[in-house]
Amino acid sequence: MTTHHEPATSVLETIGRTPLVELDRVDGVERYAKLETFNPGGSVKDRIGKHIVEQLLERGSVPPGGTIVEPTAGNTGIGMAIAASQYDLDAIFVVPAGFSPEKERLMSALGGEIVHVPGEDGMDGAIERAHEIAAEDEDAIVPQQFATPLNVEAHYRTTGPEIVEALDGEIGAIVVGVGSGGTLTGITRTVREAVPGVHVVAVEPEGSTFGTLLGKSREEGPYKTEGIGTHDPEVTELLEPAEIDDFVTVSDRETHAEVQRLAAEEGHLVGSSSGAASVATRRVAAEIARDERDAPHDTVVTVFPDGSERYLSKNIYGAFDEWEGKK
Ligand code: PMP
Numbered sequence: 001m002t003t004h005h006e007p008a009t010s011v012l013e014t015i016g017r018t019p020l021v022e023l024d025r026v027d028g029v030e031r032y033a034k035l036e037t038f039n040p041g042g043s044v045k046d047r048i049g050k051h052i053v054e055q056l057l058e059r060g061s062v063p064p065g066g067t068i069v070e071p072t073a074g075n076t077g078i079g080m081a082i083a084a085s086q087y088d089l090d091a092i093f094v095v096p097a098g099f100s101p102e103k104e105r106l107m108s109a110l111g112g113e114i115v116h117v118p119g120e121d122g123m124d125g126a127i128e129r130a131h132e133i134a135a136e137d138e139d140a141i142v143p144q145q146f147a148t149p150l151n152v153e154a155h156y157r158t159t160g161p162e163i164v165e166a167l168d169g170e171i172g173a174i175v176v177g178v179g180s181g182g183t184l185t186g187i188t189r190t191v192r193e194a195v196p197g198v199h200v201v202a203v204e205p206e207g208s209t210f211g212t213l214l215g216k217s218r219e220e221g222p223y224k225t226e227g228i229g230t231h232d233p234e235v236t237e238l239l240e241p242a243e244i245d246d247f248v249t250v251s252d253r254e255t256h257a258e259v260q261r262l263a264a265e266e267g268h269l270v271g272s273s274s275g276a277a278s279v280a281t282r283r284v285a286a287e288i289a290r291d292e293r294d295a296p297h298d299t300v301v302t303v304f305p306d307g308s309e310r311y312l313s314k315n316i317y318g319a320f321d322e323w324e325g326k327k
Helices: 045-058 075-086 101-109 119-135 149-166 182-194 210-214 252-266 272-289 308-314
Strands: 020-026 029-035 067-071 090-096 113-117 173-177 199-205 246-250 299-304
Touching: 020 149, 020 252, 020 272, 029 149, 029 272, 045 075, 045 149, 067 075, 067 119, 075 090, 075 101, 090 101, 090 119, 101 113, 101 308, 113 119, 149 182, 173 182, 173 272, 182 199, 182 299, 199 210, 199 272, 210 246, 246 272, 252 272, 272 299
Parallel strands: 029 299, 067 090, 090 113, 173 199, 173 299, 199 246
Antiparallel strands: 020 029
16 A cells, blocks of 8 residues: 555555545435445455455465466456456456446456356356366466455455544444455454444345345345345355344345436446445435434445446446346
């Protein structure tokens, strides 16, 4: 990490230290979002790409000149490709069909090779294929963002401390979307050290079934919101149900309207998972104001994982019915 006075020695040094911005208050409760579009690859996943690649090299888990093979919907691939390019590793990304083409273009531009699995095989299919590919090359490793504690550790060491520092520990609730769960679990661990009573709310799209891990009833269905949610709650090993106070759902309709409102009214060009996170923070803030949630401060913090530019081809700014998403 550099100060503004010194030039960064490489793109990797520009990862992290993203701005935390105040959003409109709800019933007097403050809301803050960490703007992860400020990372060089445009998403929160640059943090784990850097940390995971550096740690794997340091531990000798991948040899110099080796290959990483990673299942990803795109942002993790972009983050890992940036790190792999700087450490002279090859990168192969296994992507379920149906995610945004912009992310694939960016992974390729950074030197990554793309392998597709059918959309209906989902992330589980991508994980399986990644292991098959890696099994054929003794210098290849599957970092596996859904299983490696390094994913959580990246957020525990960077995203979490940045939030605690920016708000001087005045954090009432953390409200964060869940894909691998790395962001939520990592931030929660850091913030709990500073604010033991912080209230933690995980967010998923309506139709996703992570909430069953907390005993919530969920009806599986299609959703367009990209980067969060699952139809297989066991897909990730990084969620600790005991650390989460609540799991909420946000409908695609609410998410889509909020993505457009955030641009038009607050000047934030964010992707759908940020829209879902913002909707959830509004709800949680209103509930804190009514004393319906046990939060130690009147402050809600979320993460805006990426920006809208990589979803323009999916008509994220079109009418709801024109927005094409993962089914
Ligand atoms: N939003 C977007 C756009 C993402 O790409 C991801 C990662 N899949 C997330 C949210 C969720 O982050 P995490 O994997 O840390 O739960």
